[in-house]
Amino acid sequence: DAKTTQPPSMDCAEGRAANLPCNHSTISGNEYVYWYRQIHSQGPQYIIHGLKNNETNEMASLIITEDRKSSTLILPHATLRDTAVYYCIVRVAIYTGANSKLTFGKGITLSVRP
Amino acid sequence: EAQVTQNPRYLITVTGKKLTVTCSQNMNHEYMSWYRQDPGLGLRQIYYSMNVEVTDKGDVPEGYKVSRKEKRNFPLILESPSPNQTSLYFCASSFGGADQPQHFGDGTRLSIL
Numbered sequence: 443d444a445k446t447t448q449p450p451s452m453d454c455a456e457g458r459a460a461n462l463p464c465n466h467s468t469i470s471g472n473e474y475v476y477w478y479r480q481i482h483s484q485g486p487q488y489i490i491h492g493l494k495n496n497e498t499n500e501m502a503s504l505i506i507t508e509d510r511k512s513s514t515l516i517l518p519h520a521t522l523r524d525t526a527v528y529y530c531i532v533r534v535a536i537y538t539g540a541n542s543k544l545t546f547g548k549g550i551t552l553s554v555r556p
Numbered sequence: 557e558a559q560v561t562q563n564p565r566y567l568i569t570v571t572g573k574k575l576t577v578t579c580s581q582n583m584n585h586e587y588m589s590w591y592r593q594d595p596g597l598g599l600r601q602i603y604y605s606m607n608v609e610v611t612d613k614g615d616v617p618e619g620y621k622v623s624r625k626e627k628r629n630f631p632l633i634l635e636s637p638s639p640n641q642t643s644l645y646f647c648a649s650s651f652g653g654a655d656q657p658q659h660f661g662d663g664t665r666l667s668i669l
Contacts, residue, residue, distance in 0.1 A: 474654060485560075485646050485660035486599070493655075535654045539612050542587060543601040544648075544658060 446530045446547055453553040460517040462550055464530030467511040472535045475506060477515045481526040489515065493535065520554045527551050558583045560661035562647050568667040569637060577632040577664050579647030586652045588630035592616065592643040605630055637668045
């Protein structure tokens, strides 16, 4: 799987949009971009994923650049409960046992301040 | 409510005493997996199962066993636990396919003394 690079931390004010960047410059055409988050020591929570197009769901939006070498996760109105470690993961779009695991890097710690 | 349920949530036990951590999902997922999370090492896959009666090793399988006799259950067995298995464990499940997100349980914190 392609490696991802995320800044170690960022913060934003409650109620404002949080834009979390991820660099995946070696991504190939058959790799998805997934975002998960982990609040304290709870189980990782799935947020969103995409292949080429931008995606939006009830939690967030995912913006993937045209060359697919980077992406941004947008939390439109951050709350204190969004404080967590956010992981950007690249995953091969070929479903085999060996490809089934998710490789979590260090992630980015988002701190939402009141 | 769709969920992955792990039990127990916390356990303190002693070296050599066999234990089982249960994982159950109610989403009819084919795929299930176990991860462990340790400080500085991130999440590492222990075992996974593509479907009933189909299991395989992940990256750190030593000292663990699994079984998948039913679709909904995927227990993790530590036959002879050792202190280096002290960790936070997560079970995950999904439908088959790389475009299918994995859903994680709340975790089991094991302390082996």
